[in-house]
Amino acid sequence: MPESVRNFATHFFVTGDPMIYGADAAITLVSLGIVFTLTYFKKWKWLWSEWLTSVDHKKIAIMYLISAILMLFRGGADALLMRTQLAVPNNSFLTAEHYDQIFTTHGTIMIIFMAMPFIFAMFNAVVPLQIGARDVAFPYLNAVSFWLFFFGAMLFNLSFVIGGSPDAGWTSYPPLAGLQFDPGPGENYYLVAVSISGIGSIATGINFMATILKMRAPGMTLMKMPLFTWSVLASCVVILFAFPALTVALALLLIDRIAGAHFFTMLAGGNPMQFINLFWIWGHPEVYIVILPAFGIYSEVVATFSSKKIFGYKSMVASLMAIAVIGYLTWAHHFFTMGASAGVNVFFSISTMCVAIPTGVKVFNWLLTMFRGRIRMTMPLLWTLAFIPNFAIGGATGVWLAGAPADYQFHNSYFLIAHFHQTLIGGVVYGMLAGMYYWWPKMFGFKLKDRFGHWAFWFFNIGFYVCFTPQYILGLMGMQRRMYTYGANMGWTSLNFVSTVGAFLMGIGFLFIAAQIVHSLFNMERDVTGDIWNGRTLEWSLPSPAPHYNFAVIPTVSERDAWWEMKKAGNTSDLLPNAKEIRPIHMPKSSGVPFLMGVAFFVLGFGVVFNWWVIAIVGFVGVVACLIGRSLEEHPDYYVPVDEVVHTEAALGRL
Amino acid sequence: MKRITPKGKLVATLAMGVSTLLLTSGCGQLLVFHPAGPVGQSELQLIWLQIALTAVVIIPVLILLAIIVIRYRDRPGSKAVYRPDWSENRTLEIIWWVIPIIIVGILGTVTAKKTFALTQPPKNPSNPTVVQPLTIEVTSMDWKWLFQYPNQQIATVNYCVIPTNRPVQFMLTSNGPMNAFWVPQLGGMEYTMPGMIMRLWLQADKPGIYYGHGGNFTGQGFAQMQFNVQAESEQQFNAWVASIANNSPQLTQGEYDKMAQPSILGQMSFSSFPPNAFENVVMSEGGKYMKHDQVMMNSISSK
Numbered sequence: 005m006p007e008s009v010r011n012f013a014t015h016f017f018v019t020g021d022p023m024i025y026g027a028d029a030a031i032t033l034v035s036l037g038i039v040f041t042l043t044y045f046k047k048w049k050w051l052w053s054e055w056l057t058s059v060d061h062k063k064i065a066i067m068y069l070i071s072a073i074l075m076l077f078r079g080g081a082d083a084l085l086m087r088t089q090l091a092v093p094n095n096s097f098l099t100a101e102h103y104d105q106i107f108t109t110h111g112t113i114m115i116i117f118m119a120m121p122f123i124f125a126m127f128n129a130v131v132p133l134q135i136g137a138r139d140v141a142f143p144y145l146n147a148v149s150f151w152l153f154f155f156g157a158m159l160f161n162l163s164f165v166i167g168g169s170p171d172a173g174w175t176s177y178p179p180l181a182g183l184q185f186d187p188g189p190g191e192n193y194y195l196v197a198v199s200i201s202g203i204g205s206i207a208t209g210i211n212f213m214a215t216i217l218k219m220r221a222p223g224m225t226l227m228k229m230p231l232f233t234w235s236v237l238a239s240c241v242v243i244l245f246a247f248p249a250l251t252v253a254l255a256l257l258l259i260d261r262i263a264g265a266h267f268f269t270m271l272a273g274g275n276p277m278q279f280i281n282l283f284w285i286w287g288h289p290e291v292y293i294v295i296l297p298a299f300g301i302y303s304e305v306v307a308t309f310s311s312k313k314i315f316g317y318k319s320m321v322a323s324l325m326a327i328a329v330i331g332y333l334t335w336a337h338h339f340f341t342m343g344a345s346a347g348v349n350v351f352f353s354i355s356t357m358c359v360a361i362p363t364g365v366k367v368f369n370w371l372l373t374m375f376r377g378r379i380r381m382t383m384p385l386l387w388t389l390a391f392i393p394n395f396a397i398g399g400a401t402g403v404w405l406a407g408a409p410a411d412y413q414f415h416n417s418y419f420l421i422a423h424f425h426q427t428l429i430g431g432v433v434y435g436m437l438a439g440m441y442y443w444w445p446k447m448f449g450f451k452l453k454d455r456f457g458h459w460a461f462w463f464f465n466i467g468f469y470v471c472f473t474p475q476y477i478l479g480l481m482g483m484q485r486r487m488y489t490y491g492a493n494m495g496w497t498s499l500n501f502v503s504t505v506g507a508f509l510m511g512i513g514f515l516f517i518a519a520q521i522v523h524s525l526f527n528m529e530r531d532v533t534g535d536i537w538n539g540r541t542l543e544w545s546l547p548s549p550a551p552h553y554n555f556a557v558i559p560t561v562s563e564r565d566a567w568w569e570m571k572k573a574g575n576t577s578d579l580l581p582n583a584k585e586i587r588p589i590h591m592p593k594s595s596g597v598p599f600l601m602g603v604a605f606f607v608l609g610f611g612v613v614f615n616w617w618v619i620a621i622v623g624f625v626g627v628v629a630c631l632i633g634r635s636l637e638e639h640p641d642y643y644v645p646v647d648e649v650v651h652t653e654a655a656l657g658r659l
Numbered sequence: 660m661k662r663i664t665p666k667g668k669l670v671a672t673l674a675m676g677v678s679t680l681l682l683t684s685g686c687g688q689l690l691v692f693h694p695a696g697p698v699g700q701s702e703l704q705l706i707w708l709q710i711a712l713t714a715v716v717i718i719p720v721l722i723l724l725a726i727i728v729i730r731y732r733d734r735p736g737s738k739a740v741y742r743p744d745w746s747e748n749r750t751l752e753i754i755w756w757v758i759p760i761i762i763v764g765i766l767g768t769v770t771a772k773k774t775f776a777l778t779q780p781p782k783n784p785s786n787p788t789v790v791q792p793l794t795i796e797v798t799s800m801d802w803k804w805l806f807q808y809p810n811q812q813i814a815t816v817n818y819c820v821i822p823t824n825r826p827v828q829f830m831l832t833s834n835g836p837m838n839a840f841w842v843p844q845l846g847g848m849e850y851t852m853p854g855m856i857m858r859l860w861l862q863a864d865k866p867g868i869y870y871g872h873g874g875n876f877t878g879q880g881f882a883q884m885q886f887n888v889q890a891e892s893e894q895q896f897n898a899w900v901a902s903i904a905n906n907s908p909q910l911t912q913g914e915y916d917k918m919a920q921p922s923i924l925g926q927m928s929f930s931s932f933p934p935n936a937f938e939n940v941v942m943s944e945g946g947k948y949m950k951h952d953q954v955m956m957n958s959i960s961s962k
Contacts, residue, residue: 100879173876179853180836180877270854270945276837277852310731313746319756341839341874342850343857346775353774354767361759364716368755371723376742378733389728396720400713407709407770409702409777412847413691416839416874481687482843486876491885495687 018168021102028165057594059143060552064150065128066447069440071154072122075113076433078161080514082110087471087507090500093492103488104171105190109164111174116198117157119294119428120205122436124153126297127212127236129447130439133543134230136221136561138554141214143592144640149204149211151602156201159609163193167613170194173486175283176257178268178276183261192613195258200605202251209243212236221542223561227321230541230565231307231314234321235300238328242289242296245332250286253279262615277342284335291428292331296324298435299366302388305438306370308537309385310377313565316369323362330359340408341415349408356406363399367392382537383457384442387434390465394430398423401476416486419479422472429468437517445536449548453524460516467509474499474506540568545579547656553589553644556581556653580658583650588643595640601630690843695869695890696862697781698846705773712762777846780826781862792826792860795819796937799831799838799851799873801921802880807932813903814910816918816927818887822896823863831857834919834940839874842888848874854945863890883923903928912936 018024042048055063085106089098098106128146132139140146163169167189172181181191216237220229229237256267257279266272268279307314314320336344336352344352370392379385401423405411414420445451478499483490490496535544542559543550545567559579563569570576608623610616634640653659694700731739780792796807797819806819821827831840833851840859841848844867849859863869873884891899910918910929915936918924933939 100882104876104879171878177837177875185836185878270948273945273948311733312741312743315746315748316752317746319752339850341848342852343855346778349774350767350771353770354763357763357766357770361756361763364759365752365755367720368751371720371727372748372751373746374727374731376740376745377731378737378741379728379731380733389724392724393721396717400717403713403766404706404709407705407766407773409770409773409847410706410709412777412849413699413702413706413843415848477689480689480691482690482841482870482872484841484872484874487882489882499687 068121068125075118079113087504091504105169137219147598152204153201155602155606160197196609209240213240231303232300238324239296246289253282288335301439312377315372326362384438387438391434398426417479418475422475456520464513471506474503540565814929814932841874842871
């Protein structure tokens with residue numbers, strides 16, 4: 005082999021670590037397996053026409069959900085590698101370099117490529133059905149959002165085997181993330197991949213805001229909307245204001261790295277503090293972007309399984325919006341220790357504590373919803389009940405961290421790590437799991453069986469406390485985050501070992517969830533009622549899964565919990581379509597362009613990561629071609645004929 | 660070197676883990692809860708107040724949750740009240756809007772007072788006579804800590820010695836990526852940033868060796884960025900300064916430049932440092948573009 009080729013290959017492919025060779029082999033095998041299966045069962049056409057080109061919000065939701073669970077697996081595997089390394093002092097399981105890459109990818113994947121698609125899966129699966137709409141406001145844009153997220157995630161994961169992973173932390177602070185201290189493509193992967201999926205997130209925010217504001221069924225005023233829809237609206241407001249700051253921060257840092265600019269390099273008059281400001285102007289609202297929909301899910305689940313109206317609906321709405329607004333004014337609490345003046349620190353301390361007020365109100369209202377209810381212990385409710393103590397503790401430690409002088413002691417220690425995992429796992433992940441169990445029948449037409457589900461729940465929950473309680477204590481003992489090892493003389497050994505055991509218990513919990521899904525798939529019992537939980541909102545008035553146009557006739561709403569009230573009044577038949585009322589339904593056509601645009605963005609991103617401009621230009625031309633192609637399309641829509649609707653509804657027994 | 664398979668590593672790790680657990684008795688100390696100076700004490704007071712006031716909310720929530728779930732669980736023949744349409748109660752809602760507001764009000768006030776107080780030298784109630792603070796200039800480098808004593812003209816690496824009962828003004832900067840200077844038993848942390856000078860007031864009330872570590876990730880050697888702060892009586896401190904000044908080698912510019920390169924070092928002492936090394940590194944790392952707080956610049960140049 006010529007020297008130049010060998011040299012190129014050793015830099016291009018990540019070499020030298022047996023674990024990565026294993027991953028190379030696994031990726032190749034899985035890819036070959038997928039190609040083989042699709043070819044053997046002649047499913048390529050099905051994959052293309054039913055999924056890759058679909059603009060149906062229900063199918064996009066399923067694709068988001070699958071991606072989120074896969075990324076939860078990858079991020080979780082990263083977490084277990086880290087915990088294995090830290091189980092004992094002076095461990096050599098991972099090198100410093102490898103450990104640094106793993107904590108960077110763990111954080112980035114969990115926030116950007118797990119939590120975000122998970123909430124978007126819920127947005128897509130539920131919102132149009134809940135408000136009586138036939139799709140989102142911009143179905144084509146919705147598909148573009150998904151494919152940008154998907155190819156962003158693929159690009160990010162590619163760094164694992166080609167070029168090397170980023171290693172400056174998921175926060176990617178310059179100067180450490182600048183060229184001077186971090187040459188090589190890893191950091192570029194982070195900047196480009198997160199930017200691409202970030203464009204998709206902004207579009208989703210716009211899309212759902214428009215959907216909720218403009219496409220509600222007649223009679224559904226804002227104050228009659230289900231709380232989940234309210235929470236999505238609140239989350240979208242935050243997306244719209246926060247994500248552009250991230251896009252700008254990442255773009256400027258990328259320009260620093262690839263074009264030699266100096267926005268964030270002190271050596272030529274730039275200022276790294278500006279990156280940190282911009283990053284957290286997105287970064288803190290981001291945690292509210294992901295937690296608000298979880299709050300919405302808890303509200304739906306608590307009311308449904310207590311068979312009772314949500315307590316204090318108006319307070320719930322007010323607190324959602326208050327959190328959205330206050331959450332935007334707290335970002336500097338991520339750097340109380342970076343020399344801001346006392347006045348600035350006091351402002352951000354108090355604004356941060358203020359978030360606890362509406363959050364506390366929500367917790368009491370959930371409790372009072374169950375009070376004088378009839379509580380049914382189902383999987384969604386179990387995760388909701390487990391969320392409450394978790395979030396109470398995570399919220400309290402959040403208030404402690406909010407006090408600047410206390411934060412001087414907690415900042416960047418394992419206390420902080422334990423706090424944000426408690427809120428992000430106990431709040432967001434539990435919420436998304438509750439939502440997944442709750443709406444799974446609506447998405448797939450069958451319920452997840454409880455077998456394995458209870459095992460998953462208990463392993464994950466007990467594992468959580470075993471994993472993170474020791475980390476609070478380790479923080480108070482002086483252990484810092486992002487240390488790849490520690491000395492045996494520090495007295496941190498036992499707690500770290502216990503924490504690792506907890507992490508593996510959570511890993512087992514995850515495997516039980518996977519087992520539960522597989523078990524339920526193979527022992528599928530179709531839900532023919534469409535209302536398997538005795539639900540309260542409009543999505544439960546439809547068959548599971550809903551036909552592609554959702555509502556044959558758009559319902560008219562007169563009250564909150566519309567479906568529940570109709571069941572109570574015994575007039576649910578009002579919602580069934582009448583053959584005479586059915587009109588042709590206006591729907592968007594499927595399109596391959598969003599997928600192709602994702603591919604083009606992937607090529608563009610890959611070229612930028614390696615500064616290979618020819619490839620980047622090819623990708624860019626592809627993106628532009630997709631935009632032009634779409635603009636020239638004259639008939640992106642069509643009408644579903646009455647006959648087809650009548651036929652479908654009759655087959656569902658609704659006529 | 661012998662090749663170990665990942666699986667072998669895993670088994671070895673687990674085996675080592677279990678045996679270490681069996682061998683280690685006791686735990687590390689909760690450093691934040693054992694402050695050795697007024698700054699750490701003041702921060703701990705706030706933490707206790709926070710614990711107490713948040714408990715006022717958390718404990719009732721946990722108790723209510725348990726009671727409600729047990730009482731209103733859907734069981735055949737349950738006699739518990741069931742009111743599916745009961746969803747408003749103004750009095751209750753006002754109570755739980757107002758209680759958190761009061762708590763945040765109290766915590767906010769105390770936080771504000773302490774935040775402003777901590778920017779000033781610690782007050783020493785047992786020793787009301789004004790004591791001249793000691794200034795130490797701290798530079799974080801990849802991956803070590805350099806301490807310069809501008810008035811004593813000595814320097815140390817990865818450890819420093821301070822006199823007890825005397826406020827110490829740490830002036831912080833970085834020659835490399837951002838780090839943070841943290842000595843948990845003396846008080847909370849402050850970042851070291853290239854081109855900037857941050858000030859952190861600390862003070863030790865009792866002699867001892869206090870653990871310190873970098874607080875912000877700076878790359879591969881970050882885990883080794885540990886240092887000690889050794890507090891001694893004023894006489895011992897002066898004797899130590901004299902012995903360093905007389906017995907230790909000089910820190911030349913050449914040595915300094917070498918030190919600034921990425922490496923992991925042990926503890927070192929020097930009887931001198933290059934003139935204006937601290938100011939120069941602040942300026943050359945970007946400080947020349949910054950508007951500096953005049954008070955802070957004066958306090959380092961007036962030594």
